[in-house]
Amino acid sequence: MANLKDLRNRITSVQSTQKITKAMKMVAASKLRRAQEAAEAARPYAERMENVLASLASSMVGQIGGPKLLAGTGSTQVQLVVVATSERGLCGGFNTNIIKGARAKIASLIAEGKDVKIVTIGKKGAASLKRDYRSRIIKHFDMTHVKRLAYSDAGPITDYLLASYEAGEFDVCTLFYAKFQSALTQIVTAQQMIPASYDENNVVDLGGAAYDYEPDETEILEELLPRNVGVQLFRALLENAASEQGSRMTAMDSATRNAGDMIDSLRTTYNRTRQSVITNELIEIISGAEAL
């Protein structure tokens, strides 16, 4: 049987762990609120952008050519997978889920005989993917310095993606991130960024009229498409940030609860042990007295 001192030590240690997880939960909860606000504030822009893109693209349908970012390179041989994860751990299944999704995609692409290249954003994803796909990772973006995500933080990544697309280094680019739904659910999402994908249903009904374009469709598209990549990436990063905090909050909440349960059961054992020690001592004293 464990002695009293050991039990006391264990109780203290679990208690301090509980204090830490509780504090982390509170921090995550307040960060979550801000991250969620930011993610929600960014939605209108991305949605309007998609609308404009959808109406432009639908008017280009059937025309030969068009910008490469919309029409694609005509091949799907070289696939680029961008995996956005967090910089810190202790956030439940958040990173694991994204990586699982990305791995499944990578494996199926390799099985199809495609060339797969990987770009990682965030330390956690990079560390895990390096084990199996070291040679395929072509670039890693470190976001540790970013405290509060601003549009300009997505800039370098966008520039890199666009430049390598222009240079013909890949044909299709898919982004993996976790879409924030609630603190309990985050949905791992694969989004095709290049060539641009859009939803036909977003086309606004003009009631028979047609858009006037200034300067003209092609020029607008040429400006809009690169920007669209940036906006989508920025949005994904925001969603990811909110998901990370949500996931961490839930994980830390259950960790706090588990620690509480553990303390309860340890305390029961402790009390029981203490009782039996006292009983033992009493028996010894009484039988000593009787022997006299």
Added chain:
Amino acid sequence: MAEKLHFELVSPEKLLMSTDVDMVVVPGVEGDFGVLINHAPVVSTLRTGILEVHNGDTPERLLVRGGFAEVNPEGLTVLAEEALPLADVDRATLEAELKDAEEDVADAKDDAHLAEATKVRNRLVEILGVLDLVA
């Protein structure tokens, strides 16, 4: 005026404005154009310039940089990469930033730094150019 134009100004970070107004003057690449209610559908890219929102007597003026304007039957949507009320723009600060940026360009060690610094500088030059026109 009985009917008003629904106007939305959005930046990547948030929805800045969503109101009903009398008229908006948009700085398009091919010249400024005013948008009133029942305007024909237009999509236009923006140049760095002043966006005027007319509602009541004094127009509200904002500095916008990069983006698009879309007019459809639902109203006008301006997607701007940056938008600042003109009153909040401080010339002296911008000039100081520009000076820093020029130094960065001169000090850039490699191509990546140079490209980054040039981008920052060009942005400031554009904004100051607009301010010159307004002043």
